[in-house]
Amino acid sequence: MRPTTKDLAKAAGVSLATVDRVLNGRSGVRKKTIEAVNDAIERIGFERNQIAATLARQRAYRFAFILPRLGGEFLDAIIDRIREFERIGRAEMIETEVIRIDERDPHKAARTLGRLSPEDIDGVAIMAPETPQIRDALHRMRERGIQTIPFVANQQEDGFVGINNRSAGATAGRLMGRFLGGKPGTIIALTETTQSRDSLERRLGFDAIINRDYPGLRILPTLETHGDPGRTQHVLRNALDAHDDVVGLYFMGAEAQTPIEVARLLNATAGRVTIVHERTASTEKALHDGMIDAVIHQDPGHLVRSAVRILRSKCEKRTILASQERIRIEILIAENL
Structure with missing residues (x-):
């Protein structure tokens, strides 16, 4: 039989009401008493019945x-x-x-x-x-x-709760380098906002792999779209016009629908390796159409x-x-x- 709250109260030398307050983190219990209950928990191997505890909450x-x-x-x-x-x-x-x-x-x-x-x-x-x-x-x-x-x-x-974003970015970098097969050139990186830590971590992971293992590739500073289709079209078109050696596109954000629609309009992915994040209706269609090469996903x-x-x-x-x-x-x- 596993120890009960009665056994715990006896081992700690306190009342059942005190044990209940300690287990539920309620106020009005001295630090010394809390330590005594916690010591007793370890000593007798008490394990709380979480189903009963949840029912006892009455909500x-x-x-x-x-x-x-x-x-x-x-x-x-x-x-x-x-x-x-x-x-x-x-x-x-x-x-x-x-x-x-x-x-x-x-x-x-x-x-x-x-x-x-x-x-x-x-x-x-x-x-x-x-x-x-x-x-x-x-x-x-x-x-x-x-x-x-x-x-x-x-x-x-x-x-x-989420994937290791630096590892996800590194994965994108490895796929980009492998798919390009040694072809040199420039890579465009695009996201909604660099204030988002997931995009920041992904960019760090992506850079680490490309800069270390693929010296023929150069990554441009991250372009921010703020999720706006007009801005997305403006910054992507400008980057493509300014660099005639773009060989890859990396869409780092969680929402790839707008970049994909804009890239389709500009025919930006033709002949270029394109990596995006998250499985959605838009990324599925782009994969089936051969418009993008890979999706990095979390369920x-x-x-x-x-x-x-x-x-x-x-x-x-x-x-x-x-x-x-x-x-x-x-x-x-x-x-x-």
Whole structure:
């Protein structure tokens, strides 16, 4: 028989009510008493019955996915997976919701985060640029007792849910170099914003491989599109006009629909190796049409399920199973879709 809370209370020399307060992180318990309970947990091998503990809460866990107001097909796929989880999460006493923020106005986004209350939300998974305003808002949320994890856009915090973006960029660099087969020339790198840490990390990984192993290739400074089709067309056309030796295109952002549409209009990928991120309807079609060469992907369903598991573990002060939460980098070509 595994030890019960009664056994734990006896081993720690405290009441059942005190054990309950310590296990649930409630206030009003002296530090010495908390240490005594934690020591007893280790000594008798106490393991909390999480199902019973959740039922004892008498309410479901409530987790919010904080997502950009503007987005495209990959963001839509993530929201679809969140809605999908909503239908099965109730059986596990977990409720999820989506909150959209204005990622282009960090002050406004921070105000939205500041209105979230621990009475309404237990934890959030946030996909947003790493700005001082959002970083401070997340810190204040944790002070209020709301658990937080960065989602897809890494903000250098424990529990990040997403692929290793530097490795993803390095993978793109390796594919680019291999596909070009020693052909020298210039590479255009394009993204929505360099404020996004995922794009920054991908660019660092991409540069590391190209600069080290393919000296005949030169990467231009990253072009920012801000997700605007007109700007995308302007910067891409200017780069192509200014450099007559462009041999490759690398679209680093999570949303490749606009760059692909613009590149199709300009016939920019013809005779050039093109690597993009995330499997969507647009990238699938571009692969089938031979317009792009490879897609580097992370599964949105795995992202959502992993975020929920990590947030619940944080709420219950449990250690996560790291191997279960590692998001794989997938390489897709037309032949393995």
